[in-house]
Amino acid sequence: MADRPSTSKSASKDEGGPEKVTQLKKGTVGKRINIETNYLRLTITPPLVPNSSVSKIYMYDVYIYPPTSANRNELRLRPQRRTAFWTAVRNHYQVFGDESYLVYDDGRRLYSRSKLYPLLVDEDNPKPIENELEWDFEYTYKERPFKAFIKIIPTGSFRLTATETRHNQEQPRFLNCLLTQCLRLTEQPNLPNSQFSLNDLWFCVKRCVYRVPFDAFYEPVELGNCAVLLHGLRCDVKYDSNGRPLFNVKLASAVFAKVNLDLIDFYATVVNQAHLSEADLIRLHEYGMNDAQAQRMTDALRGLSLKTKHSNLHKKCIGLVKEHSRNYRFEHPQFGPMTVEEYFLHVYRRRLQYPYMPLVQVHPPSPLILFPMELLTISDEVQMINKRLPLNIRAKIAEQTSFLPPQYFDRIAHLLLNSTMLDNKVSSSFGLQFQQKFLQLEGRVLAKPKLYYQYAAEGLCEPANERFYFVLICLNDAYFDAIGRTVWELVKICRDKRMNIKDLSPVHHIEFGLNGNIRQLKSELQSTLKLVKEGCKPLFIVIKEDEDTNGYEAVKTTLDQQGHISQFIKKSNAIQMAGRNQSIMKSLVLKLNSKLGGLNNKVIDCHDWQKFTTTPTLIVGVDTIRAARNDDMPSVVGVTGSIDDTFARYSSGFCIFDPDEEYVPELDTLILNAIDAFAQHIKKAPKHIILLRGGLSDSQYDNVAKVEFGALGDACRRFEERYPTEFSRSNPFNPTVTYLIVSRKHSTRFKMETIPRGDRYNGNVPSGTVVDSVIAGKKDYYLCSHNGLLGTSRPAYYEMMYDTWRLTGDNLQSFMYSLCHLVGRSRLPVSIPAPLYYADLLCRRVCTYIHTEKRQNSGSLDYDSIRVEDSLKKLLYFA
Numbered sequence: 026m027a028d029r030p031s032t033s034k035s036a037s038k039d040e041g042g043p044e045k046v047t048q049l050k051k052g053t054v055g056k057r058i059n060i061e062t063n064y065l066r067l068t069i070t071p072p073l074v075p076n077s078s079v080s081k082i083y084m085y086d087v088y089i090y091p092p093t094s095a096n097r098n099e100l101r102l103r104p105q106r107r108t109a110f111w112t113a114v115r116n117h118y119q120v121f122g123d124e125s126y127l128v129y130d131d132g133r134r135l136y137s138r139s140k141l142y143p144l145l146v147d148e149d150n151p152k153p154i155e156n157e158l159e160w161d162f163e164y165t166y167k168e169r170p171f172k173a174f175i176k177i178i179p180t181g182s183f184r185l186t187a188t189e190t191r192h193n194q195e196q197p198r199f200l201n202c203l204l205t206q207c208l209r210l211t212e213q214p215n216l217p218n219s220q221f222s223l224n225d226l227w228f229c230v231k232r233c234v235y236r237v238p239f240d241a242f243y244e245p246v247e248l249g250n251c252a253v254l255l256h257g258l259r260c261d262v263k264y265d266s267n268g269r270p271l272f273n274v275k276l277a278s279a280v281f282a283k284v285n286l287d288l289i290d291f292y293a294t295v296v297n298q299a300h301l302s303e304a305d306l307i308r309l310h311e312y313g314m315n316d317a318q319a320q321r322m323t324d325a326l327r328g329l330s331l332k333t334k335h336s337n338l339h340k341k342c343i344g345l346v347k348e349h350s351r352n353y354r355f356e357h358p359q360f361g362p363m364t365v366e367e368y369f370l371h372v373y374r375r376r377l378q379y380p381y382m383p384l385v386q387v388h389p390p391s392p393l394i395l396f397p398m399e400l401l402t403i404s405d406e407v408q409m410i411n412k413r414l415p416l417n418i419r420a421k422i423a424e425q426t427s428f429l430p431p432q433y434f435d436r437i438a439h440l441l442l443n444s445t446m447l448d449n450k451v452s453s454s455f456g457l458q459f460q461q462k463f464l465q466l467e468g469r470v471l472a473k474p475k476l477y478y479q480y481a482a483e484g485l486c487e488p489a490n491e492r493f494y495f496v497l498i499c500l501n502d503a504y505f506d507a508i509g510r511t512v513w514e515l516v517k518i519c520r521d522k523r524m525n526i527k528d529l530s531p532v533h534h535i536e537f538g539l540n541g542n543i544r545q546l547k548s549e550l551q552s553t554l555k556l557v558k559e560g561c562k563p564l565f566i567v568i569k570e571d572e573d574t575n576g577y578e579a580v581k582t583t584l585d586q587q588g589h590i591s592q593f594i595k596k597s598n599a600i601q602m603a604g605r606n607q608s609i610m611k612s613l614v615l616k617l618n619s620k621l622g623g624l625n626n627k628v629i630d631c632h633d634w635q636k637f638t639t640t641p642t643l644i645v646g647v648d649t650i651r652a653a654r655n656d657d658m659p660s661v662v663g664v665t666g667s668i669d670d671t672f673a674r675y676s677s678g679f680c681i682f683d684p685d686e687e688y689v690p691e692l693d694t695l696i697l698n699a700i701d702a703f704a705q706h707i708k709k710a711p712k713h714i715i716l717l718r719g720g721l722s723d724s725q726y727d728n729v730a731k732v733e734f735g736a737l738g739d740a741c742r743r744f745e746e747r748y749p750t751e752f753s754r755s756n757p758f759n760p761t762v763t764y765l766i767v768s769r770k771h772s773t774r775f776k777m778e779t780i781p782r783g784d785r786y787n788g789n790v791p792s793g794t795v796v797d798s799v800i801a802g803k804k805d806y807y808l809c810s811h812n813g814l815l816g817t818s819r820p821a822y823y824e825m826m827y828d829t830w831r832l833t834g835d836n837l838q839s840f841m842y843s844l845c846h847l848v849g850r851s852r853l854p855v856s857i858p859a860p861l862y863y864a865d866l867l868c869r870r871v872c873t874y875i876h877t878e879k880r881q882n883s884g885s886l887d888y889d890s891i892r893v894e895d896s897l898k899k900l901l902y903f904a
Contacts, residue, residue: 045826045827046804046828047804048804049803049804049805049806050834051798052795052806052833052834052835054471054472054835055470055472055795057467057469058777058778058794059467059778060466060468060778061778062466062773062775062776062796063273063274063275063433064773065271065272065459066269066460067200067270067271067458067460069185069456069458071185071187080185081183082182082195082196083138083139083182084134084135084136084183085134085177085178086133086134086177086178086180087133087175088133088177089174089175089176090173092172092173100173104131106131106132107129107131107209107223108165109171109173109175110129111210112162112164113164116162117160120142120143121137121141122137122142124220125450126138128199128202135177136199136203140154155179158177159175159176159177160174161175169337183196183199185455187269188267188268188270189264197263197264200457201232201261203451203452203455204262205229205232207444207445207452208444209227209229209234210222212445227257228255228257228281230279232260233260233277233279234257235255235256235277235279236257236440237281245281246421249417250295250325250414251282251291251295251325251403252280252414252418253281254278254281254426255278255279256277256278257276258275258276258446259274260273260446261274265799265800266803271464271800272459276428278425279409280414281408281410282403283403284406285332285405288399288402288403289306289309289398289399291322291326291403292322292398293305296318309379310381313349314383319345322345323344326345327342327343327344327412328412329403330406331385331387332402332403332404333396333400334400334401335373340387340388340396343386344386345386346384346385346386346395348384349380349384350369350377350382351380351381365377365384365397366380366397377397377400379397382397385401411653416572426816429787429788429817430777431776431788433776438463447459464800465778466796466798468794468796469794469795470790470794471632471793471795471838471839472631473793473846474628474631474634474843474846476627476628477628485618485623485625486626487624487627488524488618488623489524489622489623490525490622491621492525492527492560492561493527493561493562493590494527494562494564495512495515495516495526496535496553496563497512497568498536498537498566498567498568499535499536500538500569500570500576500577500580501538501569503599504536504568505599505600508568510603511594511603514602514610515566515602518611518614519614524614524623535549535550543881547583563589564591564592565584565589565590565591567581567584567594568593568594569593569594569595570595571595571597578876578877579880581593581873582877582878585874585893585897588893590620590621590900590902592616618849619849620900621900622674622899624673624849625852626673626846626849627673632839633836637670637713638670640712641707641711641712642667642712642713642714643666643667643713643760644667644672644860645666645667645714645716645860646665646675646864647662647718647861647864648662648719649662650720650869651684652684657879658684659684661871661872661875662679662682663863663867664692664696664867665699665863665864666696666698666860667860668706668899669706672843672859673849674901675901676899677863677901678699679867680695681871681875681891688729688733692736696716696736696737696740698898701744704744710748711760714737714761714762716737716763717765717858717861718764719857719861719865720868723771726766726824726826727826730766733764737764741758741759744758762829763827763829763830763832764826764827765824767823767857767858768822769821769857771819773819773822774817775794775796775807776788776817777790788817789813789817792810793808793809793810794809794820795807795809795838804824804826805822805824806823807820807822807823808821808838808841808842809821810842810845810857811845811853811854811855812854821856823837844858845858845859847859848862848904863903866904869903875888878891
């Protein structure tokens with residue numbers, strides 16, 4: 026009998042829980058192909074510490090703070106910390122020794138090949154630092170002199186080894202830090218008292234490095250809103266299946282603000298989308314901004330560092346205020362009440378040219394600090410923009426970062442060749458050598474599963490049984506003259522696909538503008554539903570303007586909460602449908618059929634398919650969306666569960682929880698509901714449960730898997746208690762359980778070693794490619810299930826954490842590949858299995874509800890009130 030999943034209170038092995046998977050039997054099925062990956066072989070020949078027989082790396086914590094800081098608040102800017110630290114190194118050789126022996130992460134961690142010594146050393150009998158060392162020093166940052174204190178505390182050491190060791194968690198961090206330091210510093214052998222200087226050609230953010238400025242081959246991409254896109258590299262040290270180190274490098278891209286840009290020019294670019302002429306600037310003397318323009322400026326400036334022209338201060342922007350320099354008055358301690366315009370005239374002898382432009386508020390929020398726009402520029406420091414960007418800019422980023430594999434790998438090679446990362450004095454001093462050629466390995470291409478629609482000449486696999494009416498809503502200004510033709514074409518193709526539509530024309534037509542309120546829409550919906558006959562379900566078709574995000578979220582939330590299926594269509598697509606655009610209409614029919622409970626894709630057979638269909642098997646997908654830093658949003662978890670052996674129909678549930686919570690609080694209840702929905706639909710309890718978990722970073726795998734495996738055990742126990750007549754001590758509910766993590770947040774990319782001739786081949790590996798050797802460990806693998814049409818395909822990463830079913834690699838890989846074919850909105854395989862794909866869509870839909878709630882209720886928000894009708898929970902209403 027299979028091991029029972031442990032509860033959250035007994036998740037450890039000592040208390041009866043099953044052991045974690047240590048090895049997954051490798052797969053063997055599939056056609057063998059040769060693949061090139063974005064990995065380089067890394068050889069480590071550990072150097073010996075002087076006067077010692079071992080190769081040790083010593084670790085120190087470094088604290089740098091201004092001498093005037095009463096609370097010892099450290100310097101926060103990494104470039105400033107870097108400058109201060111390396112200045113201290115150059116001026117105190119007796120403490121640090123050879124610079125090439127040091128690796129510093131621009132934060133608190135310092136690694137050294139040799140021990141550090143106090144300032145005053147007894148040359149006959151030197152003793153290294155044992156407790157801590159602290160002294161003050163001077164340094165220059167951005168041509169300004171500063172003073173600082175530095176405190177160094179030894180924290181331990183580790184052995185630098187040529188292969189991975191289980192207990193040495195510090196070595197990968199050290200190697201990653203060393204690789205980026207090779208670009209943060211540049212060798213300058215002619216400098217006095219130093220071997221290195223700070224490198225201004227590369228901007229480093231954690232493990233990513235970006236060229237600033239680029240050469241002609243990698244010029245910045247203009248994005249608008251005074252933002253540019255820069256390309257660079259992300260560097261990671263990983264280990265192969267034998268514990269040997271590998272250097273994983275991928276293209277990275279990030280959005281940066283332009284530097285030294287006058288805020289008046291910034292205003293012209295953001296608000297007017299053009300540069301201002303001299304005549305425009307003269308007219309601007311008497312004009313300010315309206316509320317809409319001020320809001321656009323605030324959105325573009327918020328969080329950016331600004332520099333004052335009159336004092337060279339750097340301040341972070343909060344936003345624009347309604348007051349301008351001519352009307353805002355404050356109390357000056359020497360001159361009394363005066364306006365901002367009068368203040369700059371009296372104190373700085375500067376006459377403001379644009380006194381009607383709004384004032385800019387900067388940090389800290391209290392006391393209030395305001396500056397005129399014309400006296401500010403965007404900082405001359407390189408600034409990465411981390412906030413959410415407008416849709417048009419995100420689309421341009423996607424276009425500019427989509428490189429096919431040949432170009433993708435060539436760009437990596439070009440950046441490595443034009444950097445000092447692979448050949449420099451620091452890496453050589455620690456015994457690092459890099460192979461100059463990308464790693465080549467063998468993969469397997471799984472056979473495509475046999476699908477039902479391959480044998481269906483027309484129609485869908487299973488058209489929805491629901492009989493429905495169309496209800497048409499035109500949102501805001503989305504109405505157009507040919508809208509009747511659009512509806513007719515949609516009705517016609519639904520009939521052709523054998524969907525059970527009641528009438529050839531919509532039952533009602535609502536034109537709704539958001540200058541009205543949601544209550545008005547609800548009232549119109551109620552009057553519309555009175556016209557719908559019994560036995561017919563209303564299906565709402567909503568035509569919206571292409572960029573109308575707020576309208577989409579408000580109406581979608583209202584319809585979902587009232588239990589209505591809806592499909593939104595952009596106005597541009599609706600116009601194309603009137604012209605009989607078949608691709609758009611077929612895509613819409615697939616979505617409508619899925620939402621109504623129909624079946625679009627069905628697997629007939631694949632390798633070991635019967636293993637999962639002959640006995641009741643429940644597939645659960647769990648995904649989370651967590652709020653970004655400084656984003657006033659809760660976290661969301663979405664759970665989907667299959668309800669039959671087609672694995673194409675799913676029940677769903679979600680939970681909104683505090684972003685500070687590390688673990689999902691109600692996961693056991695959501696899984697219990699998925700088990701219950703499965704059992705009610707097929708009249709049998711599941712014998713096997715496979716949980717697919719997405720939305721995790723690699724540092725969370727172990728802890729989250731342990732807690733959630735316990736939550737799954739709690740759900741099984743509660744299900745058994747819910748049906749006491751069905752189960753007993755001699756007949757317990759005891760399913761086998763498999764817990765599998767699926768992720769696409771990784772840096773691994775593949776390219777065909779030799780690209781076949783023909784227009785269809787772009788260098789991407791074919792759909793169904795599996796790699797479970799060399800770069801994969803003992804219990805994980807990569808599966809590229811989708812067809813890479815644009816850019817370089819990103820395979821999904823699978824890692825098995827728990828398994829009481831004893832699945833093999835062939836079982837699991839073929840089954841996951843088949844699940845990737847079962848997303849209803851597409852006839853092509855997608856990149857992740859259907860349960861996770863739907864769980865991600867559900868999370869995004871819940872974020873829509875939250876945005877609507879925040880707009881409608883400016884006061885305290887009640888997220889517990891966000892829910893949908895129970896009638897929708899067994900339908901893919903969010904697909």
